[in-house]
Amino acid sequence: xxxxxxxxxxxxGKASLFSGLSERELGYLLDRxxxxxxxxxxxxxxxxELCAGLYVxxxxxxxxxxxxxxxREQVLSIEGPGGSVAELPVFDGGSYPASVIAIQDTVLLFxxxxxxxxxxxxxxxxxxxxxxxxxxxxxxxxGIIEELSFTTVRHRLGAYLLRLAQKEGKQVAQGVEVMLxxxxxxxxxxxxxxxxxxSRNLSRLQAEGLLSIDGRSLVIRDIKALESDLSDSG
Numbered sequence: 001x002x003x004x005x006x007x008x009x010x011x012x013g014k015a016s017l018f019s020g021l022s023e024r025e026l027g028y029l030l031d032r033x034x035x036x037x038x039x040x041x042x043x044x045x046x047x048x049e050l051c052a053g054l055y056v057x058x059x060x061x062x063x064x065x066x067x068x069x070x071x072r073e074q075v076l077s078i079e080g081p082g083g084s085v086a087e088l089p090v091f092d093g094g095s096y097p098a099s100v101i102a103i104q105d106t107v108l109l110f111x112x113x114x115x116x117x118x119x120x121x122x123x124x125x126x127x128x129x130x131x132x133x134x135x136x137x138x139x140x141x142x143g144i145i146e147e148l149s150f151t152t153v154r155h156r157l158g159a160y161l162l163r164l165a166q167k168e169g170k171q172v173a174q175g176v177e178v179m180l181x182x183x184x185x186x187x188x189x190x191x192x193x194x195x196x197x198x199s200r201n202l203s204r205l206q207a208e209g210l211l212s213i214d215g216r217s218l219v220i221r222d223i224k225a226l227e228s229d230l231s232d233s234g
Contacts, residue, residue: 013026087130178217
């Protein structure tokens with residue numbers, strides 16, 4: 001198998017939607033997939049555009065987000081290699097419910113609505129995988145709504161930092177070090193608030209000794225203390 005096709009096969013193998021496909025089923029996709037390259041910061045599609053198909057991340061990463069009329073963003077998900085987007089509108093025939101932007105130089109594998117429908121008709125078990133993935137995404141969105149509705153900014157910020165520590169934290173002498181995004185506006189978009197409140201709450205947590213911050217490097221000095229703070233601030 002040529003290298004380019006092997007890379008695409010690997011990406012589909014990582015995707016929950018298509019993992020476990022037989023060689024014949026995978027071949028059906030590989031014969032129809034269209035690779036598309038995006039530069040960092042380039043919009044893949046915007047909320048409200050008619051859905052033409054779904055995308056699987058081959059390399060790089062994307063941010064799925066909603067925008068308010070005032071320009072505020074709420075990040076719904078960040079997807080890396082094997083991640084997928086636009087599963088729901090592929091079937092309901094509607095428009096994309098959110099926007100997607102490339103976070104870095106990214107290659108996406110596009111599969112049209114017609115080809116997805118054809119695959120599911122030929123192999124009904126693939127449709128069940130779609131239901132599982134859509135269900136998991138729905139649960140994640142319900143969790144976001146719950147956080148935004150019932151928790152404070154301090155709680156959401158602390159929970160975000162703990163997730164960051166679990167995913168990419170590095171043990172150092174003072175605690176667990178994580179790297180914050182390039183600016184607090186990005187953090188604000190992740191937790192559904194504004195940049196000023198992120199800055200204010202980071203300063204408070206640092207003053208209380210839970211964190212230490214040096215530029216974009218942040219050290220959680222005591223993970224358990226921060227977890228305890230979440231239970232108090234929720």
